[in-house]
Amino acid sequence: MRLSELSGKELIDLNNGERLGLVGQADLTIHEHTGSIESMILPSSSFLSIGKKREEIVIPWRAIRKVGPEMIIIELREQSKVRDSY
Template sequence: MKEYSFSDLRTKRVINIIDGRELGHLCDIVFTCTGRIMYFVAPGKKSLFKSNAENIYIPWRNILKVGEDVILVELSQANPVMCQNADDIPPEL
């Protein structure tokens, strides 16, 4: 099993296999107090009418594959977790 640092992961594009949409590059990782990875965080798209974008929180179980240059995820259109800040993250999906 290959090991990756956050520096390695943040250079890879995140692709949603459901719709083929590129979500950008990782900007953060959310851990529990025991060190378990909960979410990868990708920046949301900024809109003309919003000054700040909502982050996309990708649950660990939705990460399908970490490849050489991409991270494949599976997020249904109805269930991307989008929050303004970490306080808004649901405890467990």
């Protein structure tokens, strides 16, 4: 599957059913020697976070459980879910 085919899919957390965003909004972390995707980084899109530190959601590639026609189901662990950015 090509990345362009994934870009419009929604990311859904298996643990709580929360919609995290679209794959097309994410940045990718790529291993420099193998070229494999290590993780996706979703920027915070909350309107209420204006003036506060933004939080990014880091989704390890291994957290993907199922790719469907309209969404991707992922399973995150809380401690690796959120990362502060500026």
